[in-house]
Every structure is written in structure tokens, then in C-alpha cells.
Amino acid sequence: MSDANLVNLPEPYGIMVKFRQRGVWSKAYTYKSAVPYMPGDVVLVEHDKFFSVGKVSQYVKDYDFNPDLTYKRIKKRIDVE
Numbered sequence: 001m002s003d004a005n006l007v008n009l010p011e012p013y014g015i016m017v018k019f020r021q022r023g024v025w026s027k028a029y030t031y032k033s034a035v036p037y038m039p040g041d042v043v044l045v046e047h048d049k050f051f052s053v054g055k056v057s058q059y060v061k062d063y064d065f066n067p068d069l070t071y072k073r074i075k076k077r078i079d080v081e
Helices: none
Strands: 013-018 029-031 041-047 051-059 073-077
Touching: 013 041, 029 073
Parallel strands: none
Antiparallel strands: 013 029, 013 051, 041 051, 041 073
């Protein structure tokens, strides 16, 4: 199943993603996902009006999302070799 087909699935996973900034890894930011991306996966995420590439640091099944926050979705996993 392609990542584009995941839009209508339930999103029970909280995926923590870190970004490389000036040679240092950022704190982890939480994104929603219908699939469990694994630690070390490189992913494309929406950031403001653009996209950013980050690395998954952790995933949590049945994540307790804060209803007062809006979480963005991971767009897709990027194969890097």
C-alpha cells in the first residue's frame, strides 16, 4: 500500500521525528501515522508551507494524542542507501 492511500486509515501511531540542524539533532517532534515507521527511517514531513526530511527516533502504538493540539502527518518514507 502506498503512503498516499494511508490518508483515510486510523492513525494510532505517534511517530517521533528529529531533524538535523547545523550539525546537531533537534528535539523530537510528534507526527501522526497509520503505520509504524521504525527508528532510523528517513521520512518526509510537512513543515510550515514546505517539506522537511527527518529521521524517526521512536514510535508509540495507540499514542495518547493531546486533543488540544493539531498533529501533522508523515507524508512518506524515503529510501536512502
